[in-house]
Amino acid sequence: MLDMQRIRENPDAITQATINKKSPVAIDELLELDSRRKNIIQEVEQLKNVRNERSQDVARLKKEKKDATELIDSMKQVSEKIKDLDIEQKKIEDEMYAIQIRIPNVPHSTTPHGNCEKDNVVVAQWGEKPVFNFKLKDHIELGTSLGIIDFPRGAKISGAGFPVLKGMGALLERALLNFFLDIHTVKNGYTEVFPPFLVNEASLFGTGQLPKSREQMYYIGDDDLFCIPTAEVPVTNLHRDEVLEMKDLPVKYCAYSACFRREAGSYGKDTKGYLRVHQFNKVELVKIVEPSTSYLEHESLRNDAESILKALGLHYRVLSLCDADLSFAAAKCYDLEAWAPGEGKFLEVSSCSNFEDFQARRMNLKYRPGAGEKPRFAHTLNGSGLATARIIVAILETYQTEQGTVRVPEVLQKYMNEIVEIKPT
RNA sequence: GGAGGAAUAGGAUAAUGGUAAUCCAACGGUCUUGAAAACCGUCGUGCGCAAGCACUUGGGGGUUCGAGUCCCUCUUCCUCCGCCA
Structure with a gap:
């Protein structure tokens, strides 16, 4: 708004x-x-x-x-x-x-101009594409042969796009989420939140998913509730219709949640494997800040998300999205893309956005600049830190060996009972 | 799911259907070496340079010249009953 x-x-x-x-x-x-x-x-x-x-x-x-x-x-x-x-x-x-309510946010002056996603600008790269001297497998082969991702049974119990993680796969998932949360809470100073996964319409309006993207969400009609597409929704809305005190800013939250997306209209795109699924896990970072600081906070948010990829030793690049590819509510957005050698392409694993006061207006989220002063709209930001489904793809494909096993990144070993390699069971 | 009760500004509390009073906290000022106390002022929102005007008693409707107050409806919270991981 x-x-x-x-x-x-x-x-x-x-x-x-x-x-x-x-x-x-x-x-x-x-x-x-x-x-x-x-x-x-x-x-x-x-x-x-x-x-x-x-x-x-x-x-x-x-x-x-x-x-x-x-x-x-x-x-x-x-x-x-x-x-x-x-x-x-x-x-x-x-x-x-x-x-x-249908006017999208106005892009920031530093957001590049373009016509489609091809016009997004690569603003940073980290690491290099790993070189292999054997024939690479993709994550579907690896996941299946290692017995850690079960696509057919997921399809049986729920449908396409609902793969099941088993054994070391389930442990890897849990390890990643715990690792993300530990970094952000202990090292980066975020307060952990465990939010509801179902929210009401007002919350989705506040962050901008409604009315535009109704068909992208799972809806529970009997109770008029929606399954969250991201923890951004419940967490940013925690302070809907509130006036925050200056001393409480910046508010920094991190939250694990499952994320549910119908992916309507994306049929034929990434249909195979673990790249585009209806349910995935994500640790989301949310900031509520004083307006004059929001672009600095945006850079540090991006840094916080990048630090995870660095720690995992994954090659990645950072895109600054052009205006045509920017989401409805965002004024500026960085996408972090991890390299997946088996796929031979970069996968979006994080989106770090500054919404300025766009969401704050929709949800009436204000702060008081000083005692006795009138409340003003705050700025809100969020970014994934990170989403697991695609990170697992990048890890499996990056850390695979000639024997078809997968080495466990060092930072995850203590979260995985000191296991250093995932082998077939 | 059933039966009761409640909701007024940051908090606390008032208002025979006549247009939201008061206390505390907070902020500014006077006084003071400094602080406290005391005293004065500000202290829901919007528009406006201002004078001012309009709006505001959980949300939405209705009755009325006029609604915090009466009626309908929804939401949230509390108490009790039932069910339940």
Whole structure:
């Protein structure tokens, strides 16, 4: 949600931004409604002023035991008029709101301009592509032959896109999540949160998934709840409709959650294996910050996510997403992509976004700059730190040996009962 | 799932249907070497340079000239009963 004042002052720039972001919105229509609304407000507030004053007169007359019938009768017309105007105003505001909630966030000045994901800019690389002197297996072969990922049985009990982890696979998953949480809580200063995995509509509106991406989520109609697509939703919404104190900023949360995505419309894309699944695990990082610090906090958020990839010894690159590829709510976003040798491509394992005050406006999340000062909207950020499904792919494929086993990255060994190699069972 | 009760500003508390009073906390000031105390002021939101105006008693509707108050409805919390990992 954008500030109406900002839209009034920069209509052309915002119209262009919505086009660049591939979600054009009729800003001129919105401004037309805005000026109609202004006129109505002027008229109705004047009438309300009359009503308030005459009501006081009625009270005075009654107190003095005088007749107020005439005054009361004359006020009936005014009240009728107010009622009509109120309805008219509400109608216009509803129309405005319907447009406003579909305006995407405006990209930050440092966000590159482009037409599609091919125009994303590589801003950093770490490590090098590992070199192998034997024929590589992909994670499906490795996972199956090692007996740690079971695709067919997952399909049997739930459906395609619900693989089952077993034995060392399940342990690896658990080790990764614990490792992520330990790094972020102990080393990076985040407070751990264990959120609900089902949320209501208001929460999804707050972070921007609704109304635009309804079809991407699992919905439980009997209770009007949605399965979360990311822990970003419950965690950012923890402070919805709140005013935070300056001393509590920046708020830094990390949270494990399962993530549920229907992936509607992505059929034919990454259908095989563990690359695009309906349920995966992720540790999410969420920050609520003072606006002037948000871009510094964005860089440090990216650093925190990168530190995990470095510790795991995975080759990766960092993309700055172009405006066309930026999500609805984001002003700027870095994608972290880990190299998967078996696939021969980079896999997105983290998305670090700065939403500025876009989400904060939608969820009414404010902070008080100082004692006695008026509350202002905070800035919110989040990033994966990290998502496991694809990290497991990268690990299996990067650390595979000629014998078909997989070496365990050193930092994970203490989380895996000191096992150093995953062998077939 | 059933039966009761409750919700007023950061907290606490008032208001015969007549337009939200008061206390505490917080903040600014006076006084003071400094602090405390005392005293004065600010202390829900929006618009406005301002004067001011409008809005605000958990959310949404209704009755009324006028609703914190009456009616309907939803939400949350508390107590009890039932069910349950």
